[in-house]
Amino acid sequence: MKKPMRATLLPFVLLLFMYSCTAEQAPAPEPGIPPTACDTAVITSTYIMTTISTRCTNGACHKGTGNFVVSDFSTLEKLKTYLNANEALFRERVTSANADMPPRGKLSEGMRDSINCWLNHGMPD
Amino acid sequence: MKHIYLLLLGCGLGLNAFAQESLEALVEKETVKTHEPVIATYKSTRLIQGHSPETLKKRELDFRVAHHFGDLGGEFGGPKTFFGLDNSADVRIAFEYGVTDRIMVGIGRTKGSGSLTQLYEGLAKYKVLAQTTDDHMPVTVTLFGNAVVSGMTSSTTVSDASYFGKFSDRMSYTGQVIIARKFSRNVSLTLLPTLVHRNRVGYKDQNDIFALGGGGRVKFTKRLGLLLEYYYPFRSQESKDYFKSQGRELYNPLAVGVEWETGGHVFHLNFGNSTAILENQFIPETSSSWLQGQFRWGFNISRRFSL
Numbered sequence: 001m002k003k004p005m006r007a008t009l010l011p012f013v014l015l016l017f018m019y020s021c022t023a024e025q026a027p028a029p030e031p032g033i034p035p036t037a038c039d040t041a042v043i044t045s046t047y048i049m050t051t052i053s054t055r056c057t058n059g060a061c062h063k064g065t066g067n068f069v070v071s072d073f074s075t076l077e078k079l080k081t082y083l084n085a086n087e088a089l090f091r092e093r094v095t096s097a098n099a100d101m102p103p104r105g106k107l108s109e110g111m112r113d114s115i116n117c118w119l120n121h122g123m124p125d
Numbered sequence: 126m127k128h129i130y131l132l133l134l135g136c137g138l139g140l141n142a143f144a145q146e147s148l149e150a151l152v153e154k155e156t157v158k159t160h161e162p163v164i165a166t167y168k169s170t171r172l173i174q175g176h177s178p179e180t181l182k183k184r185e186l187d188f189r190v191a192h193h194f195g196d197l198g199g200e201f202g203g204p205k206t207f208f209g210l211d212n213s214a215d216v217r218i219a220f221e222y223g224v225t226d227r228i229m230v231g232i233g234r235t236k237g238s239g240s241l242t243q244l245y246e247g248l249a250k251y252k253v254l255a256q257t258t259d260d261h262m263p264v265t266v267t268l269f270g271n272a273v274v275s276g277m278t279s280s281t282t283v284s285d286a287s288y289f290g291k292f293s294d295r296m297s298y299t300g301q302v303i304i305a306r307k308f309s310r311n312v313s314l315t316l317l318p319t320l321v322h323r324n325r326v327g328y329k330d331q332n333d334i335f336a337l338g339g340g341g342r343v344k345f346t347k348r349l350g351l352l353l354e355y356y357y358p359f360r361s362q363e364s365k366d367y368f369k370s371q372g373r374e375l376y377n378p379l380a381v382g383v384e385w386e387t388g389g390h391v392f393h394l395n396f397g398n399s400t401a402i403l404e405n406q407f408i409p410e411t412s413s414s415w416l417q418g419q420f421r422w423g424f425n426i427s428r429r430f431s432l
Binding site: 017020021022023024025026027028029030086088089091092093096097098100103104105108 | 195196200201203205206211212214236237238239242243272277278279280282283284285286287288290293294296298322324325326327328329330332333373400412413
C-alpha cells in the first residue's frame, strides 16, 4: 500500500472505530419462572405448536419438504416423531444457551423454558 | 619490459588485496547489519482458534473455512448426535490478504455462537517486530484488531443482548497484542493480551473484557506436534455470580490441537470447549465445560493463492 493512501486510510478507520464505539448494558430482565415452577406448570401441545408454526414452519422451513424431510414440524404428530428420535439435538439447537435456531434469533427465554418443561413432562397434549 | 611486467603484477596484487579487504569488510558489515528473521514460529496465521504472530506474505490471498461441531460428550453429545457431528456450533468463511509481508487484512462471515449471530468481520494484522536468529530481537510482536457487526434481526425484548436500539449496538471489537518466541525448532510459545469490547451487552455483563491468553507448540517428532491455547478472561465476580445464578456458568476457553505435517499439507486435529470461533465471542461468552464433556472437534481449512 502506498504511504499517502495508508496515511489517509488509517486515521479514517480509527475515527470510524471511535465513532462507532459505545458502551451500553441491557436492563435487568423481568423475573422469569423459578426452575421448580416446571413441576406444577401446565404446558400444552397447542401452546408449543403456536410458537412452532409462527417461528419454524411459517417460511419455507420445517414443512417436510426439500432439506426438511426429517425435521418436519408441520403437524404435532410429526414434531413428536422428530423429537422422539432427536430430542438432544433439538434441545441443543433450540432451547439451550447456545441455541442457533430459529436462525433469525433464538426464542425468548420464557418460551425456551416452556419447551424444556413440555419435553420434561413427556410432551403432554 | 621486465620492469613493466613487475609493475603491472604489483598493481594487480595490490588491487586483489584491496578487493579482498573490501569484500571481507562488506561481509562483516552485512552480518552486523542483517539480523536474520526467525521463520515459521507457527505454520499458520492461527494458533488453534486464536491468532498466531504469523502474517500472510505480500499479495497472498488466503481462503479460510473454520468449523466447530457440537458437544462430543455430555447431555448433547454421544452416539445420538454422532459425538457432535450432527450439529455445527459455528462456521466461518473468510478471505484474508497480505498487503505487505507484515500487514494483512481480511473479511469474513461467521455464523456466530453466543448472544449474537450472523456476524460480518473486518480484520487487520500488523507484524511490528520480528524475532531474529541472533536474538537482537528476542520476540515477534504482532498487533491484531477486528470489528464485527451482527446482521441478525433485533430481539423485541429490551433485556436481551440481541436487542438493537441503534446500529452501533450490533458492533463488537477485539484488540490483541501477540507476543511470540520460537525457543527452538521444537518449541514456540505465545502470550496474548487481549481486549474485547462489545457495544451492547446483557444485564450484568461487561462491555470491556480484558483477557490474558497463552499458547504454544511443542513438536515431538519432525512431523508431529502438540498445540495448546488458553485464555483467562478477567470478568468481575459480580458478573460471574449473576450468570451462575441464571444457570449459565462461564468457563475459560481451552483448546488442544495435534499438528501433523505430511509434506504437502499440514493437518490439524483440534478440540476445544468454546462453541464460537471469533475472539469477540469465545473469550467473553464460553459457557461450555471440558469437565462436562462439552468440548468439540474443530477444523480450519486454508487455501492460499499467490496473486
